[in-house]
Amino acid sequence: MYPKIEVNIKGIKENINIISNECNKHNIFISVVTKVLANNKEIVTKICDGVKSIADSRVDNLKNYQNINAEKWLIRLPMECEIEDVIKYCDVSLNSELYTIKLLDEEAKKQNKKHKIILMYEIGDLREGLYFDKLKETVLECKKLSNIIIYGIGCNLGCYGGVVPSEDNMNDLVNAVERIEKECDIKLEVISGGNSTSYKMLKEGKLPERVNNLRIGESIYLGTLPTYDVPIDELNHDNFIMSAQIVEVQVKDSLPKGEMLKNSFGETVSFEDKGKMKRALINIGKQDTGMDLKPLDENIDILGGSSDYILLDVTNSKKDYKVGDVVSFIPDYASLLKMMTSEYVRKEIKDE
Numbered sequence: 001m002y003p004k005i006e007v008n009i010k011g012i013k014e015n016i017n018i019i020s021n022e023c024n025k026h027n028i029f030i031s032v033v034t035k036v037l038a039n040n041k042e043i044v045t046k047i048c049d050g051v052k053s054i055a056d057s058r059v060d061n062l063k064n065y066q067n068i069n070a071e072k073w074l075i076r077l078p079m080e081c082e083i084e085d086v087i088k089y090c091d092v093s094l095n096s097e098l099y100t101i102k103l104l105d106e107e108a109k110k111q112n113k114k115h116k117i118i119l120m121y122e123i124g125d126l127r128e129g130l131y132f133d134k135l136k137e138t139v140l141e142c143k144k145l146s147n148i149i150i151y152g153i154g155c156n157l158g159c160y161g162g163v164v165p166s167e168d169n170m171n172d173l174v175n176a177v178e179r180i181e182k183e184c185d186i187k188l189e190v191i192s193g194g195n196s197t198s199y200k201m202l203k204e205g206k207l208p209e210r211v212n213n214l215r216i217g218e219s220i221y222l223g224t225l226p227t228y229d230v231p232i233d234e235l236n237h238d239n240f241i242m243s244a245q246i247v248e249v250q251v252k253d254s255l256p257k258g259e260m261l262k263n264s265f266g267e268t269v270s271f272e273d274k275g276k277m278k279r280a281l282i283n284i285g286k287q288d289t290g291m292d293l294k295p296l297d298e299n300i301d302i303l304g305g306s307s308d309y310i311l312l313d314v315t316n317s318k319k320d321y322k323v324g325d326v327v328s329f330i331p332d333y334a335s336l337l338k339m340m341t342s343e344y345v346r347k348e349i350k351d352e
Ligand SMILES: Cc1ncc(COP(=O)(O)O)c(C=O)c1O
Pocket: 033, 035, 075, 076, 094, 156, 159, 194, 195, 196, 197, 215, 216, 217, 218, 219, 226
């Protein structure tokens, strides 16, 4: 059945090994970020064998991965309504709000557990995290909590503002860590220097020595360096292939006819007049994927999409596409996230 996504376990595992080996050279351990797998326990179990830490943004997913012998990190700030499950199913959580950390402490007491936190430091991307004075104040308060262990300090880049790791912001992180250790009389075990975007500095040997953890998602799955938006040569790039079936092939105009207002996604769209073209519709759309897809047939162009269809220009393809033919694509990370989350995209796991 289509649409489907083929998942190549061997390729993903190879990427984990290559990235882990590179990290090991610099005394860094990785947290394998599993959120894109959208609670697919079979895949996570296969790829996370032997990893030290699994990181996910959803407690429900980590709850489902309890069979895997790895530290479970919640990398999205905990909500007040999920505190009980965070303590039950997560060994570590990223945090920035003292209010939430106090709730975690109370719940940890009830469950007779210790919970580790990574406090997030704001170094410029402006999503989660505290500026230095607030960070220090929070560390001092957290030290008073009996069931909270301040495991370390972390930062996140690239996700909101598209800010890339640099010697400046990484040194800022390490200076903050060292000041906190000194001024709060505490030793921090984990310095988490960001996500896949930090892999570039790591390979160049430019990450400060104190950074000893990276939380890696996209590079593992797609072999790409986010924010820079380039492939990483030594990694596999075709671990996920989406295929969908053609349901209409017709020669039509390239310009819509009639008064044009907004499309069904509220966008104002414009088109180039290329004359008549051979157009194909496939049965997957914006409900189940993004549009940033690389066709395996390089002579296909993606014209756009609506919730249920993607429209393709197959005029220049060497293949004479017909209804029923299947076309395949490599998704970008955002599209992959949607496909893996969608119940309507069949997952085909290849493990040989
Ligand atoms: C806090 C945090 N850490 C790490 C990651 C992993 O990012 P990437 O997939 O770019 O490696 C994400 C996003 O998924 C995140 O939100």
